[in-house]
Amino acid sequence: MSDFQPVRVHEEATADRPWLASLVGTNDTNSILLDVTKFTEGVHWERGTALQPRNIIKSGIPLGKVTATGLFAPYSGPRSETQTVTVTGTPTGGTYTLTFSGQTTAAIPYNATAAQVKAALEALSNINPGDVVVTGGPHPGTAVVVVFAGQYLGDDVPQMTASGSLTGGTSPAVAVATTAGGGVASASDGTQILAGFLATETLFAPGSTKSSGALLWFGEVYAAKCPIPFDPSNVASTAPGVNFHYR
Template structure:
């Protein structure tokens, strides 16, 4: 006879949104698909552990849209796949299962951003192409 027991766990993640200069645009965030194969561990996301098996994409990550797939990936001003056009910023930390090809996220496509507090190096004045309506502080 087996002894089955229900195990419930809770994980609390504190989202660092110091990069948000205001809440303007947050409520109009757009749901987007993110190509997780384009993310780099340690730079774009925190890798999971035994206690927290999911990878966590960092809030505030600048994103562009890959033209051929329609998926979003980290903004790259020197790319030619569509990600050289800034689409916006990931609103909240987003979990994904290691090995999964994509996940859903929320895109801040208009609002105010503290560029110096983003989780990756970003120079707002260097953005030549954008579809986002962002004011930088």
């Protein structure tokens, strides 16, 4: 099933495009076809509502072109490292610490939220605000997921280590595992090369496999404001007209 629609770029409608740095709107765009099956709910698109039932692909998604089909899909360049912190044994008290590249956090509560873990990591001298994106939790029932961004985006970083002083429960412990290693692109289907960005939010009907879109391939982009983090210094690109800014 395909969902083809006219592509209209409204220069005055910039509320959904904080990543667009150009003072003159979207600059040069091309009409393209998206392979909707390669976009992930919650990451690349959100479900519609009862009043607006079409699903919405986020504006600013970096795109690559699938060589075999000519369709566009999410850019799959250098990956960010993802590490998971898990507290087991249902403790009822105590704390733990995380160590990253020789720097150790202050004590983190046994029942910490993602925000508390993020704050503890960003207090380290080698992790700046924005260098980690932390989700999940709270402990001990749910693991906390740490994605390295900022200066570590696309890097194969050392795995953190954990040390716990946990009490209660049954043999409580804390452990760190690398669930996705950072580094070079693993894709070889063409999407490892950045072709540009989805210029505006794009609607598609549930069940659609293809949809129309507008590709920004010449313009100015705030890299840090794109909905999918990436490091422009690691980008292989066929869109040499895109200039990246940091803010």
